[in-house]
Amino acid sequence: MGASTLLLTGNIDTIAQMSCNPAIGGQAKGQMVREIDALGGEMGINTDLTGIQFRLLNESKGPAVQSPRAQCDKKAYQFRLKHTLELQSNLQVFQATVTELVFTGQKVTGVRTNLDIEFSGVTVVVTTGTFLRGLMHIGQNKNEGGRLGDFSSKTLSASLIKAGVKLHRLKTGTPPRLLGRSLNFSKMEEQRGDASPTLFAFHDTRDPAGLFHVEQNGEQYIGWQPGSHQVSCWMTHTTPETAQLVRDNLHKSAMYSGEIEGVGPRYCPSIEDKFVRFADKPRHLLFLEPEGRSTNEYYVNGLSTSLPFDIQLEMVHSIPGLENAQLLRPAYAVEYDFAPPTQLYPSLESRKVENLFFAGQINGTSGYEEAASQGLIAGVNAVHKVRREEPLIIGRHEAYIGVLIDDLVTKGTNEPYRMFTSRAEYRLLFNHGSAELRLLHHAKAHSLVSSTRLARIEEKKRQTDYWITFFETHKAPAGQGTLGDVIRSSTMGGGAMPEFPVEFSSQSEALRQEVMYRVGYQGYLAREQRQIKKLSQIEKIKIPPSIDFMQVRGLRKECAIKLSATKPYTLGQASRISGVNPSDISILMVLIEASRGGAKR
Amino acid sequence: MFRSTDTIVALATPMGASAIAVVRASGPDCTALAAAIFGPTPLPPRLACHTDYRDLKGLILDDVLVTFFKGPHSYTGEDLLEISSHGNPFISQLILNDILARGFRAAEPGEFTRRAFLSGRMDLSQAEAVMDLIYARSERALAAANQQLRGSLGRHLGKLTENLLRVLAHVEAYIDFPDEDLPPEDRHFAQEELASVLRGTERLLATHHYGELLREGIKTVIIGEPNVGKSSLLNRLVGYDRALVSTEPGTTRDFIEERLILGPHCLRLIDTAGLNSSPAVIEKLGIEKTVERAAEADLILWVLDATLPCPTLPTSIMPRLNSANTLVLLNKHDLLADHPPTAKPPEGLPALPLSALTGEGFETLATTIIQHAEAFRLDRGEDVIAINSRHADALRRAREGLITAQTKLINQGPVELLSSDLRSALDAFGEIAGKIDNERMLDHLFAAFCIGK
Ligand SMILES: Cc1cc2nc3c(=O)[nH]c(=O)nc-3n(C[C@H](O)[C@H](O)[C@H](O)COP(=O)(O)OP(=O)(O)OC[C@H]3O[C@@H](n4cnc5c(N)ncnc54)[C@H](O)[C@@H]3O)c2cc1C
Numbered sequence A: 001m002g003a004s005t006l007l008l009t010g011n012i013d014t015i016a017q018m019s020c021n022p023a024i025g026g027q028a029k030g031q032m033v034r035e036i037d038a039l040g041g042e043m044g045i046n047t048d049l050t051g052i053q054f055r056l057l058n059e060s061k062g063p064a065v066q067s068p069r070a071q072c073d074k075k076a077y078q079f080r081l082k083h084t085l086e087l088q089s090n091l092q093v094f095q096a097t098v099t100e101l102v103f104t105g106q107k108v109t110g111v112r113t114n115l116d117i118e119f120s121g122v123t124v125v126v127t128t129g130t131f132l133r134g135l136m137h138i139g140q141n142k143n144e145g146g147r148l149g150d151f152s153s154k155t156l157s158a159s160l161i162k163a164g165v166k167l168h169r170l171k172t173g174t175p176p177r178l179l180g181r182s183l184n185f186s187k188m189e190e191q192r193g194d195a196s197p198t199l200f201a202f203h204d205t206r207d208p209a210g211l212f213h214v215e216q217n218g219e220q221y222i223g224w225q226p227g228s229h230q231v232s233c234w235m236t237h238t239t240p241e242t243a244q245l246v247r248d249n250l251h252k253s254a255m256y257s258g259e260i261e262g263v264g265p266r267y268c269p270s271i272e273d274k275f276v277r278f279a280d281k282p283r284h285l286l287f288l289e290p291e292g293r294s295t296n297e298y299y300v301n302g303l304s305t306s307l308p309f310d311i312q313l314e315m316v317h318s319i320p321g322l323e324n325a326q327l328l329r330p331a332y333a334v335e336y337d338f339a340p341p342t343q344l345y346p347s348l349e350s351r352k353v354e355n356l357f358f359a360g361q362i363n364g365t366s367g368y369e370e371a372a373s374q375g376l377i378a379g380v381n382a383v384h385k386v387r388r389e390e391p392l393i394i395g396r397h398e399a400y401i402g403v404l405i406d407d408l409v410t411k412g413t414n415e416p417y418r419m420f421t422s423r424a425e426y427r428l429l430f431n432h433g434s435a436e437l438r439l440l441h442h443a444k445a446h447s448l449v450s451s452t453r454l455a456r457i458e459e460k461k462r463q464t465d466y467w468i469t470f471f472e473t474h475k476a477p478a479g480q481g482t483l484g485d486v487i488r489s490s491t492m493g494g495g496a497m498p499e500f501p502v503e504f505s506s507q508s509e510a511l512r513q514e515v516m517y518r519v520g521y522q523g524y525l526a527r528e529q530r531q532i533k534k535l536s537q538i539e540k541i542k543i544p545p546s547i548d549f550m551q552v553r554g555l556r557k558e559c560a561i562k563l564s565a566t567k568p569y570t571l572g573q574a575s576r577i578s579g580v581n582p583s584d585i586s587i588l589m590v591l592i593e594a595s596r597g598g599a600k601r
Numbered sequence B: 001m002f003r004s005t006d007t008i009v010a011l012a013t014p015m016g017a018s019a020i021a022v023v024r025a026s027g028p029d030c031t032a033l034a035a036a037i038f039g040p041t042p043l044p045p046r047l048a049c050h051t052d053y054r055d056l057k058g059l060i061l062d063d064v065l066v067t068f069f070k071g072p073h074s075y076t077g078e079d080l081l082e083i084s085s086h087g088n089p090f091i092s093q094l095i096l097n098d099i100l101a102r103g104f105r106a107a108e109p110g111e112f113t114r115r116a117f118l119s120g121r122m123d124l125s126q127a128e129a130v131m132d133l134i135y136a137r138s139e140r141a142l143a144a145a146n147q148q149l150r151g152s153l154g155r156h157l158g159k160l161t162e163n164l165l166r167v168l169a170h171v172e173a174y175i176d177f178p179d180e181d182l183p184p185e186d187r188h189f190a191q192e193e194l195a196s197v198l199r200g201t202e203r204l205l206a207t208h209h210y211g212e213l214l215r216e217g218i219k220t221v222i223i224g225e226p227n228v229g230k231s232s233l234l235n236r237l238v239g240y241d242r243a244l245v246s247t248e249p250g251t252t253r254d255f256i257e258e259r260l261i262l263g264p265h266c267l268r269l270i271d272t273a274g275l276n277s278s279p280a281v282i283e284k285l286g287i288e289k290t291v292e293r294a295a296e297a298d299l300i301l302w303v304l305d306a307t308l309p310c311p312t313l314p315t316s317i318m319p320r321l322n323s324a325n326t327l328v329l330l331n332k333h334d335l336l337a338d339h340p341p342t343a344k345p346p347e348g349l350p351a352l353p354l355s356a357l358t359g360e361g362f363e364t365l366a367t368t369i370i371q372h373a374e375a376f377r378l379d380r381g382e383d384v385i386a387i388n389s390r391h392a393d394a395l396r397r398a399r400e401g402l403i404t405a406q407t408k409l410i411n412q413g414p415v416e417l418l419s420s421d422l423r424s425a426l427d428a429f430g431e432i433a434g435k436i437d438n439e440r441m442l443d444h445l446f447a448a449f450c451i452g453k
């Protein structure tokens, strides 16, 4: 977009450092990474070029719920992205800790740093992750910091509160890291990557110029292919001894002794939670995941805990294959401030402070993909705000990114929010392969991808549409119906595919898959499209920000209060607020139309 | 300018308040709808055509008057179709149901009004009047709906929803957490649970077919002393000798029940044993039962012999009587021969003179009963009735989703499509009792499975 941008970070070397498991993608998240790529984001390409294991999840299920996942080389991921930023024109990266925001009236106008250097800017995006008053717990032990080895950002919270932004506490945790050569892999089960990896970036439309990567040990710069030379993960499990240890020492856990006030995620429970809440489950699976090619550090997926270090050590040793494990870093829980996202517009701009945007974990989410999606949207909209342009708002019906932001600003969250495919009403339309086609109009309208790439995406869309129409309109040679009908009965009930014209067979595999999906699942996709169409009208109607809901005649009081609290941006968003019913929407619709008509006169 | 994308349908006249009932559809697909029902010849705008209404199965439901209005020259400003059938509520319900079955949508409360307004672009003061109207309509609709939801419909629906959420959570867990250490997928559990949800949905659909009042009728109990002419009244009302009549008091010993269509209303007419002030043992039993019936009645017809002084009623009945639920009938008016009646009914209860023998006063009786019956219907006006058919419409769609889901479960069909079917059923439940937040599914999911590595 070409805006002059400053990126401030407490430590340049930790740009894109993954606090937790260096894994990108997975259910719903994999789709999001592809959406980010479709909107010109870096996450997909960075993963492809630093990934060390690739797997397509749900391969046996339908395309809509298949998700790519990759294990990355943690340091390579981080450094490649740092280098990407260095090469980015109009971007200035600078290392300093922001101590407070500078306000002029109800607007933010800049930041002050620990180096006593002040920066001014028209818009400011806050992406402090887990760093705001970050407090780490290992049993009774407490350390300040957003992440082990990192600082805690203490004064910034006060500055936000002063500006009227409400803050609450959340909690998350991470498992211990182990030294690989102290592990006995022969007692574990191997989990390999896919022979033919599913990548995240749309390499068919991207410019090859972006394909550099940071040299890694044992890798050649030239001729290196994404997805080659993959590494394995290893599976083991807890034992009755582990369970006993946890139960005997529960009172020492920071979580269970009441040390932690923040709420943790249900989908990412600590091992304490697992043994307490699912007491009848005899054992829990654990995955040993390498953190990179040039390190011997392993991540123990599934063993997140806030028990004291000595218990952690005993616990690790009670696990098959880990009897002699050396701990490199202990597990810990971290508590941090977040700003409930219902205080935001769908553009991710604060409703309290003009020109101030929020993105990432500070908005109550958890996960790299969720953070990256918001970062992208907030960044784009911060530029639009400067230029007084309409913000980029992605609908719930268009992408997981749309679902994410709509959920956050409409419903808020009381646990770290993570995307699931089940959160999307139109999941079947969100197959990962279609991200570029789905988001083409946004990429185009907001100049998010290069013009050469845009042309390639448009061509891909044309081809896709052409072949769909082709199959739906050409009769099958043998029997009744169109080629599309044959494809559908083959997709749903087995049976042979029709013979394809060579012109189709010579198309790229991605394109053929997309066409086959759209034709094969036509009935179900059409159902979702019909629902979207039904709601499209109210999604488009913007609610003037000046409306005082409490004064609207005929609105029930309960509803008016809810609307005033959420301040929905469109009637569609209003309709998703619990307690707002269709007749309330009717009333608002009439009011909005009347005030528009009045303005015309 | 708002442009509606779909076509809505509802009853436009209060259920049977007139001799005809009007079903009204508005939206872009009205022409297609007319063609589907009445044949391909286009209907001339603004001209009533007399024709047969054939439902989806090809059966003639009624001969109707149909008028097509081409937008913007219509009430809503959109293409609009008005189908007038005979006032019998069953017919208009059947027509409405048929149109819903053709995939059209039942109007939301206030939606016709809203569309009418939006196509007309009025100024703010007019808009406010419309908003008040929408509010009033929807409040009434809401009141009716809430009443049902507080009752057994709400309870059953709540249970079905929870069970369905549980099935969905089981399906979703395997979609969203394929990498987790979940127990092997238990499709058997899902099948059983789903079957029970389906049974429940069908039961609800059956009990709510045309609305309780329509099916059951307004419970109308005839009480009075022996020999005052209660059975004669029943016979006269239903039009044939249903109950035994004799000069002997105590002829009727048990109830006699008969259905009566009066105008738009359906009455359950119950004749009872006479309330004898000094009863014999055998009579006592009958009287107790009469008291019970009277306690459950929607409407009480208290018959007096106009030539005799007014008797006192048992204390278990008397306090229940009021002007809204009781009509006093001064029977045997023919015997008075222009003398004023001897019987003086208690103050405050409406009384009508009549003769079950000659039929005198029965027209007034009929209109008075209809007036009383009107008061029992909460569901007056277009929107309220739409809610009732909306419930049925939603339940039918839920059933459809459940049945397809069931087939997929049995045939091991694609799990994300199975989920899509289950969700369509869940959404349909949500249309009745309020939107169902996905969080509730996740609550079930995280409670049932240990998720998270
Ligand atoms: C211990 C832990 C466990 C986690 N576990 C999981 C998990 O199990 N599953 C999961 O999906 N996700 C997990 N996450 C979440 C995931 O790491 C984050 O959601 C994601 O990284 C958030 O990205 P972000 O950009 O918002 O913030 P971060 O990645 O945290 O980055 C914040 C950046 O802001 C900088 N910064 C902060 N304050 C200032 C300041 N005042 N001035 C200048 N710079 C500042 C920091 O230097 C840092 O670079 C975990 C995170 C942590 C810390």
Ligand SMILES: Nc1nc2c(ncn2[C@@H]2O[C@H](COP(=O)(O)OP(=O)(O)OP(=O)(O)O)[C@@H](O)[C@H]2O)c(=O)[nH]1
Pocket (backbone or CB within 6 Å): B224, B225, B226, B227, B228, B229, B230, B231, B232, B233, B244, B245, B246, B247, B248, B249, B250, B251, B252, B253, B272, B273, B274, B275, B331, B332, B333, B334, B335, B354, B355, B356, B357, B358
């Ligand atoms: N003249 C006249 N006689 C009537 C009228 N209505 C009823 N009778 C007569 O009164 C007698 C009793 O009538 P029923 O209808 O059996 O009275 P009932 O109230 O049902 O009596 P029980 O069942 O015994 O309690 C019969 O002989 C009827 O013919 C009326 O309006 N005028």
Ligand SMILES: [Mg+2]
Pocket (backbone or CB within 6 Å): B230, B231, B232, B243, B244, B245, B251, B252, B272
């Ligand atoms: Mg009798």
